[in-house]
Amino acid sequence: MADVSKARLRLWLRLLKAQRRIEGELREKLRAEYSSTLPRFDVLAALDRNRDGLRMSELSGDLKVSNGNVTGIVERLVEDGLVTRTPVAQDRRAMKVQLTAEGISYFATLAEAHEAWVSELLQSFDAEGAEQLSDTLDQLNISLESHND
Template sequence: MSTAPFQPSDSNEPAPPAHEALRAWLKLLACHNLVEAQLRTVLRLQFDTTLPRFDLMAQLQRYPHGLRMRELSEHMMVTGGNVTGLVDRLVDEGLIDRLDDPDDRRAYVVSLTARGRQEFAAMAVEHERWIGSLFGGLQGEELAQLSGLLGKLKNYLAQGGGVPPADPK
């Protein structure tokens, strides 16, 4: 049995499904990196902020009564230490409040201040416009198809699909 990696042939034979999946993954990753780099740049230039700060404020916008620090880090899928530094800076700037959690003396609840909501609203409008522009190479039907396929993949993965079997070594 050959262990050589797949080499595309000059024939018109379709690539094996695993190879197509790898190609799709690499294209998806490249698109993610290109979009993220553009967003980081425009957030910095137009709002003097960072993508992590924008993401944190976006999470708090979804929860007007606030989130515990632990919940915030779970929603952002980052460590508590990463969230703590961001929260400290945003509190210092008056964009978020950090209050003792009435149900747990060891925890804090963070929420956007009125100023934070106002600044985030301005950024969110521009963010949506930027995303629309970045996806401008696709027509409405193509965007719907792409979104549907990515949603299908996300659901499959979220249900544990595709987990490779353990290596018996």
């Protein structure tokens, strides 16, 4: 196989290694310090960005996970009183999911801790270095978007 494909493979393996290490640390912190999980955090974050609520399909679309997946996570968040799931008047198939007041303040706490953890893990980057790598990855993401197969 061509040299360039070897270089790309090596790049992918290193990207994956970094991601796994960081995600592992974040998962561990969420578990140890807040008895929570990354999927829950992701759902709460999406709902925090959309205070008017999201339908189940909008939520799974935003998070880019499967439809059925979100069902279970939201179920547990409802049990914990962090979100509500209410029928949509105009469309009896649909459900609107929304943060409760408790969910809003709980997520604020989580988000602040999360940002601090990430910042510590990425301490080897100063603002400029972080922005530079950010930009490179943004280019990659754009390229991946257009790749649609």
